[in-house]
Amino acid sequence: MAKIKVAVIFGGKSNEHDVSVVSAAHVIKSIRQVSDERYEVVCIGITKKGHWLKYIGSVEDIENGRWETHPDNTPCILSPDPVHKGFITLDEDGTYSRLRVDCIFPVLHGKNGEDGTIQGIFEMSELPFVGCDLLSSANCMDKDLTHTVLEASGIRTAKWVRILLSEMNRLDEKCKEMEEKLGFPMYVKPANCGSSVGISKCRNADELRAGIKAAFIHDRKVIVEEEIKGIECECAVMGNEDAFASTVGEISAANEFYDYDAKYNDQGSKTYIPARISEESIEEIRRIAVKAYHAMGCGGLSRVDFFLCEDGTVILNEINTLPGHTKISMFPQLMEHEGISCPEQEDRLIKLALDRSEVDYE
Numbered sequence: 006m007a008k009i010k011v012a013v014i015f016g017g018k019s020n021e022h023d024v025s026v027v028s029a030a031h032v033i034k035s036i037r038q039v040s041d042e043r044y045e046v047v048c049i050g051i052t053k054k055g056h057w058l059k060y061i062g063s064v065e066d067i068e069n070g071r072w073e074t075h076p077d078n079t080p081c082i083l084s085p086d087p088v089h090k091g092f093i094t095l096d097e098d099g100t101y102s103r104l105r106v107d108c109i110f111p112v113l114h115g116k117n118g119e120d121g122t123i124q125g126i127f128e129m130s131e132l133p134f135v136g137c138d139l140l141s142s143a144n145c146m147d148k149d150l151t152h153t154v155l156e157a158s159g160i161r162t163a164k165w166v167r168i169l170l171s172e173m174n175r176l177d178e179k180c181k182e183m184e185e186k187l188g189f190p191m192y193v194k195p196a197n198c199g200s201s202v203g204i205s206k207c208r209n210a211d212e213l214r215a216g217i218k219a220a221f222i223h224d225r226k227v228i229v230e231e232e233i234k235g236i237e238c239e240c241a242v243m244g245n246e247d248a249f250a251s252t253v254g255e256i257s258a259a260n261e262f263y264d265y266d267a268k269y270n271d272q273g274s275k276t277y278i279p280a281r282i283s284e285e286s287i288e289e290i291r292r293i294a295v296k297a298y299h300a301m302g303c304g305g306l307s308r309v310d311f312f313l314c315e316d317g318t319v320i321l322n323e324i325n326t327l328p329g330h331t332k333i334s335m336f337p338q339l340m341e342h343e344g345i346s347c348p349e350q351e352d353r354l355i356k357l358a359l360d361r362s363e364v365d366y367e
Contacts, residue, residue, distance in 0.1 A: 009045070015048070032330050121139040151301070151323060151324060160300065170226070192232060197224050240291060244304075251342065254339050306327075309325075
């Protein structure tokens with residue numbers, strides 16, 4: 006039987022580009038370790054400037070960033086025309102070739118990668134792809150919409166206030182609203198950034214104004230949330246209609262909150278799997294994780310993040326539709342704890358993508 010050709014897309018024009026390439030190296034290595042050698046991997050890298058390249062070099066050079074300068078890189082684009090079933094490459098002689106694939110595995114974090122932008126192109130191409138669709142990706146990336154949908158579904162989140170860039174002429178009025186509704190301290194977040202980019206903790210009015218202005222560097226919409234004191238927990242969810250949740254992992258952040266540096270650069274952060282909480286709390290978090298996953302329309306995979314308060318209240322923080330796959334990332338670690346090896350995780354995710362498109366992969 007011919008191998009299934011899987012295009013792994015990595016990099017991207019995002020402030021999470023460097024995390025994406027490390028995740029991609031992990032995913033590619035894992036796919037290639039699938040026991041029956043079911044898959045052929047095609048590597049498609051997107052540079053920080055947004056150039057798409059077919060890459061045929063080593064996985065190690067993806068991880069260290071040298072892949073962009075490989076002499077055999079071939080410019081390419083993903084065709085939205087379903088007739089092409091894949092990519093169009095520009096060959097050295099100036100001619101174009103068709104590169105057909107069976108499935109796409111996006112390993113793209115942040116803007117343009119997990120916010121529904123590229124998922125829209127996947128859907129136009131009518132190619133199966135790993136992860137959430139356009140609508141669920143967009144809604145989960147937008148923290149304001151996530152709050153709105155989950156609140157309507159009876160899932161508790163932090164209290165929040167939205168501010169748009171067009172409302173900066175009313176900043177004093179908005180800050181007063183935030184202080185009255187949320188109280189200090191509070192957290193300012195760009196509405197559509199991942200990996201805790203652009204987030205700040207504000208303890209007074211001056212810090213709040215500065216935090217809002219800093220967040221607008223990353224997005225045109227900002228949300229401000231009340232501080233939630235509790236244990237930071239994460240739960241991995243995999244599946245389509247029959248999604249299941251892993252056990253719960255606990256984050257002990259080295260920094261004041263689990264920001265970008267704490268996630269990827271600071272070795273002082275610790276994770277505990279399973280979390281050091283009661284079995285009842287673990288089961289409650291798992292239940293809510295699956296409920297939220299379905300409420301947001303997720304498919305394939307997501308990581309659902311929570312706070313467990315001292316009184317036992319579970320508050321959902323966010324849903325990450327393309328969670329990190331680095332060696333220290335929580336999603337693969339949680340699934341490994343469930344007895345699912347990294348190669349088996351990627352195998353299952355590809356099959357879920359094919360199942361959703363009703364493709365026979367046997």
